[in-house]
Amino acid sequence: MRIMRVGPVGRERPVRYDDGHYLDLSPLTADIDATFLAGDGLRRAREATDLPEIDVTGQRIGPPVARPGAILCVGQNYAAHAAESGSVPPELPIVFYKAPNTVVGPYDDVLIPRGSTKTDWEVELAVVIGRRARYLSSPDEALAHVAGYVLSNDVSERDFQLTVSGGQWSKGKSCETFQPLGPWLVTTDEVPDPQALRLRSWVNGEPRQDSTTKDMIFDVAYLVWHLSQYTVLDPGDVINTGTPQGVALSGRFPYLSAGDVMEVEIDGLGRQRSTVRSA
Template identity: 55%
Template structure:
């Protein structure tokens, strides 16, 4: 199944894509939020589909929102691809580097993204995102970790590098927590229908290729990340974990940073594509 939310911002309804068709899920679930994931929502939704209880949904021309809402935590992994660490001037990490984004960084995959006033170093980062499906603490094996993953989605982990590096005081979140700087979606693909270990991901700016890699190049696997994090924090249903980006960002010095009017496209094989325009903040 693929979970998505459509409608104007703040008024989205839950929709499920199943066997090539779209269905209005609002008859079965309130929303794709922490409660949905905590209460076996995926299994209940699948059962409702199989019983034929959901009506078809026409999403043509509708805005696509972030495919889930109100996570208690937006956790991100830094430098999880060897070549991205190198272009950042660092050795590959021995353990996952983490930072956090605020939940209001989430927005729809095709929404316009407002640059901060005076921003000169906003950057793109295509990333595979883990959606946590059940509470996880002190996991002992990666098999246990896999059981805690509800599905996967796509993010552009937008970053303002001057805020992140020059103004940071040694941490990264100043450059990561700008409102709407985490376009998410278009869908969450349930874990039973997606193998995260070797899929293509990439990005472009104004139609020119930037990043191109495969998740097989990640230093830390999705299962290792969940297991590792569970020893430092209790993961909750509906939390999301962004797993890092490959080489090809503006921080490398090979490409210009984003400016008003630039169009960013990011894509992951099997999940879909985002296309958002950077605009001056009014």
């Protein structure tokens, strides 16, 4: 099942997408949020019948999950990306937080911050939590706590992240609009193996990243289990699982400038297209 949110910022309508048909979920829920996910909302949305069909032509596509309680991110989770960043692969997951108010839709503009010279793209598989995960016993339990998966672009400002960071990365990750999500929340039954997905990115139509999630150092199940040992993961929380090689930080490509167009894609999760503007 694919769930999305359609409409102006702050007034998005929940929608179920079925083979070209857009079905209004408003009779079931006001939004796709923590309350919906914790209340068995995905099952109710799947089983609902007689939902009104709506026309989304010309409407904005919002992020498929309303503002999450937390966005947890995993750094350098692909060995080749760690190498292009000048680092050895980590022995344990590198974890940082991203401000929830960074979330925008898959086709919304991304703003280069004031003073930025090194704004970068990062295609990532994002995990949306569906059941509270607290001190899970093993990675074997982890995927039962996942509602689904979302295409993510973990936009970053590398100078803010690494030079003026003060030792942590969130300054370079939490600028406004730095978290495009969507277009869909795809439920776990449609993604039987999250470690077998192809990820790609382009800037102005030129290829940048091309890899698969099988190259993750720490897989999705391990990450959910690991994070549950240090924090409580609540329904609606989002985990960015890392990006593969091919970003501007590598030195092989220029950083983003106003007018550039970023596109990111993951098999089965859709494609985004974001135009870069100046803040």
